Amino acid sequence: MEVERKKSGIEGAGRGLFAKKDFQPGDVIFTLDRPYVAELDINRLQDTCAWCFQRGAADDEERARRAALGFFTGGGIETKACTGCKRVRYCSKPCQSKAWKREHKHECKVIAPETRPDLPHGVRAVIKLLGRLKNDSAGKDELLLDILQFTPAGGDKGEALERIKKENPQRFEDFSMLAYGAWKYSGEPSIGDMDSEMIAKAFFYNVMSNTIQLSSALDDTSLGVGFDPILCSANHSCDPNSVVVFNQPKLVLRAIKPIKKGEEIFMKYVDVTNPFSVRQAELRDSYFFRCQCAKCKKGAAFPEDKFLKAPDELPKDFFKLADDLRKRHAKQLPTFFVPANDPEAQLRVAAIQAEVFSVSGLTFDVNKGNDTSSEEEVLDALKLCLNTGLWGYTRQPVPHLLRQLLVMYLSQGRIYQAWRIGALRHFLISPTLYPTASYPDRVIDCWMMSTATNSLCNPNIPGHKEIFDQCLKSGFDLRIVYFGFLIETREQIERSFGKDSPFGQVVENVFQKTMQNTDIPLSEIKDKVKETWPKLKAVAHNVDVLKL
Ligand SMILES: C[S@@+](CC[C@H](N)C(=O)[O-])C[C@H]1O[C@@H](n2cnc3c(N)ncnc32)[C@H](O)[C@@H]1O
Incomplete structure (x- = not known):
């Protein structure tokens, strides 16, 4: 592999991934046959092969509807359920047998009971990882042990976990409960002289806070999440020089900028087209760290942070609405803070941002899910942005909202x-x-x-x-x-x-x-x-x- 792991250039970020040769934009940096951990989303368990991630045909009705619109209708592969657990499906015998040897034998009985619900991907991943660790008494699987070294759960000796507990007690509690559930379901395994409950927790945190979204490019559908100790050694930057591509089931890391030999390779963990404070909040809440990348060190000083005119110039017509939104989004206002001369204008524009970002699916309230917004809500949010005269088409969340609308219209046949x-x-x-x-x-x-x-x-x-x-x-x-x-x-x-x-x-x-x-x-x-x-x-x- 043309990369190596060593101390990151970002202070306090632990290890990072470095290039051992020059790369040009579009060059493959490396390819992994499959992520070390790959878990389907719950709603993909029924139509996607749990080993190779090829998606089967959507149901007949959906297929006919897509075909009538002239769209790609899926590869047409059929998947068959595992006869043991009847929960995961495979497209072929080779996929099933590889999956069995590698991981499914550790989870099949655990997830089989009918009384058990389909488990979330993080829990399923931990069950398999615990099973793999238990069976690897010789410690041959270096990558498995390596996962425990990742921050925030291991590499920094638990400092980040303590911080999460303090800053985000609700998230800490939720994660701890799910990790505990995975450990219990696994039958409280004894793994040498290790504390297996703590290991379950470390696995859970590492998988949940370092995962990569896996989606199908063909029909733009989310399939699940992946985690790989080599790929996930790459730190995040809001101005990344590489991008991860998922070619079911391969993971490919590609350069998107020239990278010189010896330079650190960065990917993005979150959408980097968002303004500074939104990126910081998303990394803090979903990945539990404060971004210290070179770009964030310069603060809100880039095109994605600019409005078409100063927040102080918010037209008066929007004052009443903005003041109502201030109450509704009181907790989120610091995340959406914008610099302005007038403190009232600051709060009003922050409240409008909190509203429109929450419609676009980004909410920083741990008690609220990212419910899908209706067409009317998306249109109202777009109107609000554009009619204030502050937002142009390239300032988020306008591009997000437009994409939401586009996908909605496509699925409704409003081509x-x-x-x-x-x-x-x-x-x-x-x-x-x-x-x-x-x-x-x-x-x-x-x-x-x-x-x-x-x-x-x-x-x-x-x-x-x-x-x-x-x-x-x-x-x-x-x-x-x-x-x-x-x-x-x-x-x-x-x-x-x-x-x-x-x-x-x-x-x-x-x-x-x-x-x-x-x-x-x-x-x-x-x-x-x-x-x-x-x-x-x-x-x-x-x-x-x-x-x-
Ligand atoms: C996927 S791991 C990357 C590998 C990690 N640096 C290690 O030593 O194992 C993600 C963790 O790296 C650190 N990290 C990554 N990008 C960072 C950034 N831009 N600023 C600060 N810390 C970062 C955080 O501790 C985060 O939880």
């Missing part, structure tokens, strides 16, 4: 509305938030635009022929737009997910099929795309998201 939001994101937002064109989130968005455009080109879908003709009248051909997005996705695959990834293969198949069905040569199509793109950009600029 043209989704498409217009997508066009706006593609031209006006993504290049600012993710300047590297091969950035995985950008490639996923581009793929989403290509499937949405393809759907608009289908005259059999009610209403689409009219939209197609209307676009043609305004000077652009949606078939060319479809080609444009598909070609762009394909061009960026190599340096984002890789051609051999499940995502890369689907994109390639779709591209080849599309080319077979047209007699226009690729070079000619590319010329037409070039001609069309400025017109499409103009459309994107004119989209009024409040009047779709």
